[in-house]
Amino acid sequence: DANYRFQVERRMPGGGPPPAEGRSPVRLRYHKLLMQPILASMWATLAPILAPNISSTDEVCVVGAGFGWGVDAIIVETGAVNVVGIDISQYIADEQGNTEEAEIRAEISAVGLDPDIGRGADILAFASDGLPRSNVIVLNNDAASGPQRQAIRQALGGNWPSVVISENIIDDSWTDTDIENLRNSMNGFGGQQRLIFVYKGTAARTHQDLFDLLPGTKEVISTDGLVYLS
Structure with missing residues (x-):
C-alpha cells in the first residue's frame, strides 16, 4: 500500500x-478507482499470450492477488470460471468485504x-x-503448507489448480531464496500445473535473470507483454 x-x-x-x-x-x-483500471489494462495486454492456453475449464490460482481486481480481469480475458486469489495480508483479509x-x-x-x-x-x-472491495475469493494464504494448499483446493471446488500465476509481486526487495520459495509454493500442488510469473523486470534482475533462476518448467511474462520466456 x-x-x-x-x-x-x-x-x-x-x-x-x-x-x-x-x-x-x-x-x-x-484503491479500486485507481488500481482496477491499471490491472485490467495489464491483463488485457497479456491476454493474447495467456488466453489461448487458459480455458474455461482450467482451475486458476493467482498469487499476490490483493483485493482480487486482477482476478476479475483474468476471468474476463481468459474465460476461466474457477479462479481463486491468494495473498498474505491481514489488512486484505479484514477489509475485502468492506x-x-x-x-x-x-x-x-x-x-x-x-x-x-x-x-x-x-x-x-x-x-x-x-x-465491497472484493467480489471474488481472496484467501489469506501463501500455499506454503499442506493445509493452505487444501484450502485453495476447497475454494476451487475440490480441484487442484492447473494454472498458478504470480501477479507481478517480485521486485528488487526479493532475494533469490524468496523467489525460490515462491516457486516451490506455486509448484506444491502435486500435479503438472502451469507456472506463470508476471514480472515488470528491473536493471538488477532482468526477465532473463528471473527465468534462469527458476528451475523446471515455467513462463516469465513482462507486464507489457513484450517479453515472453518459456
Whole structure:
C-alpha cells in the first residue's frame, strides 16, 4: 500500500484543486478507482499470450492477488470460471468485504474538506462506489503448507489448480531464496500445473535473470507483454 499514492482529483472532471484554495490534493493509496483500471489494462495486454492456453475449464490460482481486481480481469480475458486469489495480508483479509468509504472519507478530511458537503462530497461520490472491495475469493494464504494448499483446493471446488500465476509481486526487495520459495509454493500442488510469473523486470534482475533462476518448467511474462520466456 505504501508504494501507491495517487491524486484522485486529477481524474475528476475539472481536475485538481486550484492554487487559490491553498490546500493539498486528496490522495488515495491502493484503491479500486485507481488500481482496477491499471490491472485490467495489464491483463488485457497479456491476454493474447495467456488466453489461448487458459480455458474455461482450467482451475486458476493467482498469487499476490490483493483485493482480487486482477482476478476479475483474468476471468474476463481468459474465460476461466474457477479462479481463486491468494495473498498474505491481514489488512486484505479484514477489509475485502468492506467498502472503501471510511478510508476515502479520512483522506478527504485530512486535507481540510468535509466529505459530506461541497467539494469533499463530490470527491467522495467520485471515488467510492459503495461496494465491497472484493467480489471474488481472496484467501489469506501463501500455499506454503499442506493445509493452505487444501484450502485453495476447497475454494476451487475440490480441484487442484492447473494454472498458478504470480501477479507481478517480485521486485528488487526479493532475494533469490524468496523467489525460490515462491516457486516451490506455486509448484506444491502435486500435479503438472502451469507456472506463470508476471514480472515488470528491473536493471538488477532482468526477465532473463528471473527465468534462469527458476528451475523446471515455467513462463516469465513482462507486464507489457513484450517479453515472453518459456
